[in-house]
Each structure stands twice: as C-alpha cells, then as structure tokens.
Amino acid sequence: MKFLRRFLRILLILVVLLAVSVWLYSKTCHPNYSGELELKNLSNEVTVYFDAIGVPHINAQNSKDAYVALGYLHAQDRLWQMELMRRIAAGRLSEIFGKDLVRVDQFFGGLGIEEAADKTIAGLDKTADSYILTQSYLDGVNQFIEEGKTPLEFTLVGVKKEQYTLKDIYNVFGYMSFSFAVAHKTDPLLTEIKEKLGSSYLDEILSVNSKYLTINRTSVPAKIEATISNSVASIMDDLPVSPFIGSNSWVLGAEKTKNGKVIFENDPHIAYSQPSVWYQNHIKTPDFEIYGFNIALMPFPLLGHNREYAYGLTMLANDDLNFYVEENNPDNALEYKTVDGFKAYELRSKTISVKNERDTTFQVKVSQHGPVMNGLIEHVIDKRPIAMNWIYTQLPNEMLDVSYGLAHASSMNDFKKSVSRIHAPGLNVMYGDAKDNIAWFSSAKLYSLREGLSSKTYLNGASGEDEILEYLPFEENPKAINPSWNYVYSANNQVDSVRGKLYLGYYQPQDRAKRIVELLDKKDDFTKEDIANMTYDVTSATVPGIIHSLLKSVDKSILTVSERKAFSVLENWDGTYLKTAVAPTIYNRFLYEFLKETYQDELGDSFELFINSQLQDQVLPNQVNRENSVWWDNIATKNKVETKNEIVITSFKKSLAFLQNQLGVNVDDWTWNRVISVEYEHAIGKAGGLLRTFFNVGPFETIGGNEVINNQIFKLDSTGYYKVTAGPSTRRVIDFSDIENSLAIIPTGQSGNRFSEYYKDQTQKYLDGKFVKMRLNQSEIEASENVLILKPKE
Template sequence: MKFLKKALKITIVLLVLILVGGWLYSKTYHPKYDGEIELKNLSEKVTVYFDEVGVPHINAQNQQDAYTALGYLHAQDRLWQMELIRRIASGRLSEIFGKDLLDKDIFFAGLGIEEAAEKTIDNLDKSSEPYILTQAYLEGINQFIEDGKTPLEFTLVGVKKEKYTIKDVYNVFGYMAFSFAVAHKTDPLLTEIKGKLGESYLNELIGSNSENLTIIKSSIPDKINATISKKVAAIMDDLPVSSFIGSNSWVIAPEKTKNGKVIFANDPHIGFSQPSVWYQNHIKTPNFEIYGFNIALMPFPLLGHNSEYAYGLTMLANDDLNFYVEENNPDNSAQYKTSEGYKNYKIIDKTIRVKNEKDTSFQVKVTKHGPIMNGLISHLEDERPIAMNWIYTQLNNEQLDIIYGMSHAKSLDDFQQAVAKINAPGLNVMYGDAKDNIAWFASAKLYQLRDGLSTKTYLNGASGKDEVIEYLPFSENPKAINPPWHYVYSANNQPDYVRGKLYPGYYQPQDRAKRIVELLEQKDDFTREDVAKMMFDVKSSTVTEIANDLLKSLDNSKLTISEKKAVETLKNWDGTYLKNSVGATIYNRFLYEFLKATYKDELGNNFELFINSQLQDEVLPIQILRKQSVWWDDITTTKKVEVRAEIILNSFKETFAFLENQLGENVDDWHWSRVLSVEHEHAIGKAGGLLRKFFNVGPFETIGGNEVINNQIFKLDSTGYYKVTAGPSTRRIVDFSDVENSLAILPTGQSGNIFSEHYKDQAQKFLNGEFVKMKLNRTQIERSKNVLILMPKK
C-alpha cells in the first residue's frame, strides 16, 4: 500500500512538472506582442499595435521600415507556413518529411518554376521600389530567424532554419499560379475518353459548355486511364499547404446601396488548413496606407483596402495550360520533331534530398512547349512524350510589380495598368473605391489558336499547326467598369464573349453566380449587414431543379412507403444546406448513385476524378434531361442499352438503402449535420492521435455545401460522409460609407503559432457567420492592449 501511495505521489509530481514545463515552454515560444525589440536596418522607431484578434497595425515613418517590420512580424506568427510553401515549387518537401513526398517533389521540381524564377530575378530592376521593399520584408523575416524563437514544428520535424531570398518569393508565386490551373486535371481525362470511347462520348461532355450559363457581362464606359489527371490531382490533394480553388466577389455601386456609397465583398475559396492562408496586417506611413491580406512570403497583399479603394480576386479559370504530344526522332532519342526539323531536348539535371534516404537524381527533358511529363509523374502509361505548355513559365513574369501596383494604386487607371500585366494565373480582379467607381477585370494573357482546335484534349506538338497564333491585347479582355446594372460580380463562372466567342476555360457551373445575381437584383438599398448575411447564404439556385428533373423520371409505383417519404422530402426541399436539412443528405447521396450508374462502367478508376470535377458539374443538368445518351448504356450488362428511367430508379433505391443503413430507418433523422464536418488540418496534425488534437482545429459541424455562396467544398465518394476540404479563406466587406468599420473573418485565427492566443480564436465566429472589425481609425487602434516597439539596433 505504501508503495502505491509513493508511486502515486511520484506520478503527481511528474505530471505537475510536465504541466509547469509545458506552460513555461509555451510562454517562451509565444509570439511577442508587446514590449520592445531591436532590429537592424531600421532608420527610425516603428510602433506596432496588435488588436484583439492579433492583427498588427504597423506605424512607421517610411515604407522600408514598415516592410522590415512586416517581415519580422509575419515570420513570428507564420514561419512554419513560410517554410512549407517555399519548399513546394523547389521540390524540397522530402527533405523534411521523407520519401512519402518524393513524387510531389519530382513533379514540382520539373515544372520549370525555379528556372522561370531565376530568369525573372536576373532581369529585375534592383533599384525599383517593389524590389527594395521586398528585400526589406525578407530582411525582417531573416532577422526573426536569427533572433526569434524557433517554432515548435521545426524542432519536432528536425528542420534547420535557413535564410529566405527573393527566389523563395517567386517560387511561391509559381506554386500559387499552378494551384489555380485546372487543365492538368481534365485534359488527359478527356483525351482518354476520346481515344478509347470515341467522339460521341467526348461530345456529350464538352458540348455542354455553352448551356445553362450565367455569364459575367462586359461593360466598358465610352471612354480514361488518364494517369496525368489522377496523379496531379493526388499530388495537389495531399500537399501540406492550401491549394487555390475558386471564390466569390461582388461590388455594389452607390445606386444600389442604402447609404449611397460602394460596398465591396470578397471571399476567396482555398483549401482549408491550419494556419489559415491569409496573414492580416495594416501598414501606415505619412504617405501610404494599406490594410492587407498576405500569403506567406508575399510582401504585398493580394487582397487589400484603405480609405480610398478596395480590391480582391477570384480565380478566372481560363485555359492557360495545354498538353502537347511530341514525337521523338527515331534515330536520336535526344531530339524531338518540330515543323522546322528535329531539335535537341533541353536537359536539366535535378537532385532531391530525402530525409533518412539517399538523394534522388533525375533529368527533366524540355521542349519548346515545356517539360516532358513522362518521368515527372510516376507510372505514366502514355508512351508518347507529353509536354506541358504553361503560360506562367512561357511568358515574362511581372508578379512583383503587379501586386505592388495593386496595393499602391492612386486611381482606377493606376490599378487597371497594374492588373493588365497579369499573364498567369488568370484572375477576376475586383475593384471599388470611395469615388463611386466599381470594376471587374478578367486579367490574364488570353490567346488564340486556329479555328476548330479544342484546348481540352492533347495538341500536336510536331506539326506546327497547333501553336498559339496570337496573344490578345488586354484591351480585348472581358471587363466591366461602372456598368449600368450597378454591380459587378464573379463566381468563377463563364466571362463574356471574346472576339465573338466564349473563351475556353474550366469555369464553374452557374450555381453561385446565379444565386448572387438573384440576391443582388432583389433590392436597391443594400447595407453592410445585408452583404454579411448574403456571404453566409446556403441556398442553392439550381439543386432543386436538378433534383426534380431526376424525380420526374422516377416510377413511384415501384417504391416502398418509406422510399416514397424520402421522395417527398426531396421534392419539398428548398435547396438550403442547413444543419437540420434532410433534403441535402438525400440529394447528395442520390447524386452520387446516379453518377455512378451513369459513368462508372465506362470510366472505371477515373470515376472518382470525374465526379468531383468542374466538367461533371457543368454537364450534370444537361445529362439528366437527355432521353438518349451513349452514357446510359451499362457496358457491364448484356442489355443493349439501359434507359434513363431504369438508371434513376435503381439509383434512388440504392440511395435509400444506403442512408437507411447509415443513419437509421427514420427519414426525418437524416440531418445534414450528421454527414458534413470541417476540420482545419495542420501538416503535423495530419499524423493523427495526440498531434491531431494539439495542432488541428476542429472537427466542427457546419452549414453549407458545394456551390452555394457559403461554399463548403467536399468530394462525393462512396463513404456517404462529406469532409469539407475547402471554402472561404476569409470573408471581407468594405463599406465606403463607413470604411473604418469594415469587416472580415478568418477560418481559424491570425497566428500559426500553437502557443498564441490567436491560433484559433476566430474559428467559432467563422462557423457562426460573424465578423470582426478591420480597424483603420487611429484612435481605436491606439487603444490596443498590446503595443510592440521596434527600435533601430545600435
């Protein structure tokens, strides 16, 4: 007994020591939000006020000091995030995570992002303001690396801190640009469908491009075994940082607002992760001010505002990436065929370091179209050399000047000149200002191929007939400036005509766009509160019509009483994705079963890729209404052709049986909240167990679904559970009638430091549709409890 008491006392003492040690460790590694720090290369004192959600309000006498301060502060909250994102494009994840990420490193290292960065940096004007301020920002980051506390993740994984350079900044540009691209997920699949199933199967999929559209209108003042698709999709899905996906934005002109001033709204859709993708900050000097949202290692914000103007973006989804089939010289494998004769492949040697393993070396073969994907993607079954032609690496890159220009514009004309330089990724850039201007710009380097050539299947690299004929001037890009309908918007949907044709791309279906337009057309007295409510809207403008079109072909006489109740529930559903919605649960399972019955037999292992693609979303409402379709035939049966009604009946019965087994016999209990959840995963938290609980944020119940304004993006699959992987990366509202009280929210929190009080302090507010203030008022800012003074180092 005495032994047990002694052991218990020892255990208690150890637990107390562990708890005290953990507490002391957390205080040591907590970001410094008050007090005084000395920094090199400051010319004068910089005062930083941290508000109640940890946003730094940086007051400096000049921009160079301000950006040095920003770099230091950004690093103390997000150094681990910076470390991960800079390693992606250069193929350096295996160096810290081991051989499991080798395929991702080989792929990204071969894309040409690093080579494009080096070329761009060699040609930069080293005396320009964007370059000087970027170097100041990097200097701030590197001072934190020298003097600040090493984040816990570095210790756990065993990573040594390294200084950052401008090449890291451009590598992040490259990763961001690639994550916006869509063609690599679709073109190989469509090529396979065309080659193995035939033109009729392909045409039914891509023939829907001009149907069921809500087009963003221009208005200018009178002034099948698609290995590439599957492999790249897997690479992008499993990366330890966020991928860029979609977005909403709308800007309302004074004629449609209650207070007679512009209201700006934007919520970019990005993969959920911890920390959140955006770092908020507010810089003020005697002659400059910007409240910005920065990506790790980007000195200037992609989203921003001040008292004069606001800007944001969504993904344009134009086609800026194509695949070319090359032809080797039969007598010399070091050459490939062109219309001008055989040319030598450019050979680039690459080496990847792998944790606890030997280094991996490989070669990248490059044609005039781009790198050969064979070898960069493991087990690529196409024996032909496939080159990836990507505008981002093909044309000059002016990204640093662009984001500097967007954040330093003095007028709408200044702003337009900056976004006109965008080549890739294509962006819908949104703008509103205090002078009552609103604007939308489809910003990308658009191009023209010969008539009749589709960019959605492989092009011929050897003939010379499939080359870009012309790059279009920005003046011909779709845009709207102060249109007569008094609003502009984007939901990644089809932009207006270019040279009399709809420009090809991978645009999202009309669902969100249609709903945005419906709501904007309802009234002419919008307030900030109306827009906040609108951003949290979870009603689909299309799913009820799709569901009813499916149910029209359902033979009720072949259903049980319980099945009929499920049918009535779905019929009465208004398309709203609330927690207690039963219709949402039935609809999404029914959709999965219908798609499986229609496409799986032909697509085989590519089925999961197809049903979660933009292509499927686009073709769905048309396919449902087709009385005859090559896709109706189940090629695994002896029947000649299945009919639509039979497929729909069987799909609904499979739906009911699955949900009854999953959620119980009572249809009324099939609530959406039982199958939908969201968790913000940290790269280390993905390992599970205690690490998951310590680093991840969530899981939570939530509301919303695919392609509603509060877009909660998940994949349809056989499990019947929907884990949200992406959604609004921030929600922002700038009201120029009261710009000092503009609103924003992040999905988790401002800091990526696990010991910070701001690691997840916004998570519940985000789930509730709440906002916090983006402070511009100096008096309010100076009431902050936490004040950090950055002094020039003596």
C-alpha cells in the same frame, strides 16, 4: 501501500514538472506582441499595435521601415507556413516529411518554376520600389530567423532554419499560380475519353447548353473619373498547405446601396488548413496606407483596402495550360520532331533530399513546349511524350510589380495598368472605390489557336499547326467598369465573349453566379449587414431544378413507404443546406449513385477524378435533361441498352438503401449534420493521434455544401460522409459609407504559432457566419492592449 504512496507522489511530481515545463516552453515560444525589440536596418522607431484578434497595425515613418517590421512580424506568426510554402515549388518537402512526399517533389520540381524564377530575377530592376521593399521585407523575415524563437514544428521534424531569398518568394508565386490551374487534371482525362471511347462521348461532356450559363457580361464606359489619393488531383491532396480553388466577389455601385456608397465583398475559396491562408496587417506611413491580406512569404497583399479603394480576387479559370504530344526521333530518344527538323530536348537533372533515406535523382526532358510530364503526373500514362505548355513559365513574370501595384495605386487607371500585367494565373480582379467606381477585370494573357482546335485535349507538338497564334491585347479581355446594372460580380463562372465567341476555360458551373445575381437583383438598398448575411447564404440556385429533372424519371408507384417519403423530401426541398435538413443528405447520395451508374462503367479508374471535377459539375444540368445519351448504356451489360429512367430509378433505390444502412430506417433522422464535418488540418496534425488533437482545429459541424455562396467544398465518394476540404479563406465586406467599421473573418486565427492566443480565436465566429472589425480608426488602434516598439539597432 507505502511503496504505492511513494510511487504516486513521484508520479504527481513528474506530472507537475512536465506541466510547468510545457507552460514555460509555451511562454518562450509565444510571439512578442508587446514590449520593445531592436531590429537592424530601421531608420526610425516603428510602433506596432496588435488589436483584439492579433492583427498588427504598423505605424512607421517610411515604407522601408514598415516592410522590415512586416517581415519580422509575419515570420514570428507564420514562419512554419512560410517554410512549407517555399519548399513546394522547389521540390523540397521530402527533406522534412520523408519518402511519402517524393512524388510531390518530383512533380513540382519538374514544372520549371525554379528555372523561370531564376530567369525573372536576373532581369529585375533593382531600383524599383517593389524590389527595394521586398528586400526590406525579407530582411525582417531573416532577422526573426536569426534572433526569434524557433517554432515548435521545426523542432518536431528536425528542420534547420535557413535564410530566405527573393527566389523563395517567386517559388511561392509559382505554387500559387499552379494551384489555380485545372487543365493538368482534366486534359489527360478528356484525351482518354476521346481516344478510348470516341468523339460522341467527348462531345456530350464538352457541349454546354447556354441556358445553363450565367455569363459575366462586359461593359466599358467611354470615360472614367477616378483619382485616388495614395495614403494535380491526388498530388494536390497530399500537399501540406492550401491549394487555390475558386471564389466569390461582388461589388455594389452607389445606386444599389442604402447609404449611397460602394460596398465591396470578396471571399476567395481555398483549401482549408491550419494556419489559415491569409495574414492580416495594416501598414500606415505619412504617405501610404493599406489594410492587407498577405499569403505566406509575400510582401504585398493580394487582397486589400484603404479609405480610397478596395480590391480582391477570384480565379478566372481560363485555360492557361496545354499538353502537346511530342514525336521522338526514332533513332535518338533525346530528340523530338519540329517543323524545322529534329531538336534536342533540354535535360534537367533534379536531386531530391529525402529524410532518413538516400537522395533520389531524376531527369526531366524539356521540349520547346515545356517539360515532358510522363512519370511526373500519374494520370499521364501515355507512351507518347506529353509536354506541358504552361503560360506561367513561358512568358515574362511581372507578379512582384503587379502585387506592389495593386496595393500602391494612385487612380483606377493606375490600378488597371497593374492588372493588365497579369499573365498567369488568370484572375478576376475586383475593384471598388470611395469615388463610386466599381469594376471587374478578367486579367490574364488570353490567346488564340487556329479555328476549330480545342485546347482541352492533347495538341500536336510536331506539326506546328497547333501552336498559339497570338496573345490578345488586354483591352480585349472581358471586363465591366461602372456597368448600367450597378454591380459587378464573379463566381468563377463563364466570362463574356472574346472576338465573337465564349472564351474556353475551366469555369465553375453557374450555381453560385446565378444565386448572387438573383439576390443582387432583388433590391437597391443594400446595407453592409445585408452583404455580410449574403456571404453566409447556403441556398443552391440550381439543385432544385436538377432534382426535378431526375425525379421525373422515378415511378412513385414502385416505391416503398420510406422511399416515397424520401421522394417527397427531395421534391419539396428549396436547395438550402442547413444542419437539420434531410434533403441534402438524400440528394448527395442520390447524386453519387446517379453519377456512378452513368459514368463508372466507361471511365473505370478515372471515375473518381471525373465526378469531382469542374467538368462534371458543368455537364450535370445538361446530362440530367438528356433523354438520349451514349452514357446511359452500361457497357458491362451485354445484349441490353439501359435507358435514362432505368439509370435514375436504380440510383434512387441504391441511395436510399445505403442511407438506411448508414443512418437508420427513419428518414427524419438523416440530417445533414450527421454526415458533413470540417476540420482545419495542420501539416503535422495530419499524422493523427495527440498531434491531431494538439495542432488541428476541429472537427466541427457546419452548414453549406458544394457550389452555394457559403461554399463548403467536399468530394463525392463511396463513404457517404462529406469531409469539407475547402471554402471561404476569408470573408470581407468593405462599406465606403462606413469605412472604419468594415468587416472580415478568417477560418481559424491570425497566428500559426500554437502557443498564441490568436491561433484559433476566430473559428467559432467564422462557423457561425459572424465577423470582426478591420480597424482603421487611429484612436481605436492606439487603445490596443498590446503595443510593440521596434527600435533601430545600433
């Protein structure tokens, strides 16, 4: 007993010492939100007020000082995120995560992002404000690296801090641009369908009935008065930071609002992660002001507003990436055929450093169209050389000037000039201002191919007949400026015609766009609160119609009692995804079984890729209304041709049998909250166990589903559980009749530092559809409890 008591006392002491050590460590790693710090290269003192959610309000005498401060503050809250972001495009994740990330590094290292960055940086104007302020921002980041506390993650994975350069910023641009691209996943699949199954199968996938499109219409006025006073599928799944996916935005003109001023909304959809994607900050100098949302390691905000104007983005989803089949010289595999004869591939040797392993080296062949992707993209299994032609690396990159220009515009026309310089990724740029102007610009280098040629399957690289004929002038891009219907919107849906026909792309189905238009057309007296509520809307505009088309094929007389009850639940569902609703659970399982019965026999291993693609989403309303389709027949059953009715009935019965086994025999118990969840995963928290508990935020129940306005994106699979992987990365509502009380929210918190009180303080508000204020009122800002003074260092 004496020994046991002594042992327990020692154990208690050790536990107390450990707790004290962890507490002390947390305090030393905590970001500095108050007090005084000295920074080099400041010409004047900078005062930073941190508001109740940790947003820094930077008050400086000039922009150079402001951006030095921003770089330092951004790094102290998000250095680990910056580190991951800069490593992706450079192919350097294996250095810290080991051999499991080698294939990701090979893929990104082969895309040519680094080579394009080198070329762009060599030609930059070093006297431009965008360049000078970027260097100031980098200076602030690097001062934190030299003098600030090392984030816990660096210690856990054994990463040494390195200085950041302009190339790191361009690598982030490259990663961001590629994560918008869709063609790298779908073009190989469509080519496989065409070449293995035939044109009849492909035609049904690509043909879209216009009745299932909500088209973003073009409208351009004769004159604008607007002066402003300037105050890859599995590979992408393995990424430790967020790829970009979709988005919503709508801007209401003065005639549509109760207070007679523009109201602006934007919620970009991005893969969930911890920390959240956006870093909020507010910069104010005597001649400049912007409240911005910045991606890690980017000095200028891609989303922002001030008292004069607001802007935001959604993904355009135009086709900016094509694959070309090259023809090797039969006598020399290092040469390929062109219209001018054989030409030597450019050879790029790449070395990947792998943690606790030997370095690995690989070689990339590059044709005139781009890098040969065989072996770099897993689902490019073609024996022919397949080169990827990506507009981002093919044309001059002006994104640094673009992002600077968005935040520093002096008029709407000035803003439009910046937007016109976007080449890739294609973006819908949304705009609203205090002078009652609203606008939507589809911004990208659109192009034309020869008549009748589809860019959605592989092109012929040797013939010279499948090349881009021309890049279209920006003035021909679809856009709407102060349209007569008094609002603009974007939900990644089909844009209006270009040169007389709809421009090809990988647009999302009409679901969210249709719902947005339905709600906006209902009235002309919207308030900020109405728009805030609308961002949390979870009613599908299209699912009830899809269900109706499917249920027409089900003979109720052959159903059991529980099957008839499930039939009735679906039949009477209005498409709203609430936690206690039963219909979403039945519908999503029914949908999975329907897609499986329809497509899996033909697609085989490509089935999972297809059913979670934009292609499937867009073809679904067409397919459910086809009585005759080549896809109905199950090619595995000989001497029998299945009909639509057989496919639907089999799918319905299988889905209900699955749900009874999964959730019990009582249909009323099949509520949506039992099968859907969301967790905001940290790169290290993905390892599970205590690391998951410590770093991740969640899991939580949630409302919403795929392609509703509150878009909670998940994959359909065999499990019957729906783990949300992406959704609104922020929700912003800016009311120019009450600009100082504009609203925003992000999924977790402002800081990526686990020991910060702002690590996850916004999570519950976000899940509940609530908002916090984006402060612009100087008196309110100066009342902040946390004030940090940055002084010039001698």
